[in-house]
Amino acid sequence: MRTVRIKGPTIENPDQKKHRLLVFDYALSAEAELEFNTDQIGFYGFNTPKGYAVLLRTKTTDDLVAFAILDFSKINP
Numbered sequence: 001m002r003t004v005r006i007k008g009p010t011i012e013n014p015d016q017k018k019h020r021l022l023v024f025d026y027a028l029s030a031e032a033e034l035e036f037n038t039d040q041i042g043f044y045g046f047n048t049p050k051g052y053a054v055l056l057r058t059k060t061t062d063d064l065v066a067f068a069i070l071d072f073s074k075i076n077p
Helices: none
Strands: 002-007 018-024 030-036 041-048 051-056 066-070
Touching: 041 066
Parallel strands: none
Antiparallel strands: 002 018, 018 030, 041 051, 051 066
16 A cells, blocks of 8 residues: 655645555555545554554544544455
């Protein structure tokens, strides 16, 4: 898996940003691509037995931490 920044801020559009999570197989062929907003989902994650965990971000508090599990096991059945 790789996270990549497709577009970054510019002088004309300082809020512009596009990020994608890319999933590859063992032969490094692309299997999945997920566009995400770094204000809502953390840039980095970690593997778990049930899938890939990513941090869900909130602008209201840092006291509450939540994760989403992305299960890529059914991409190519």
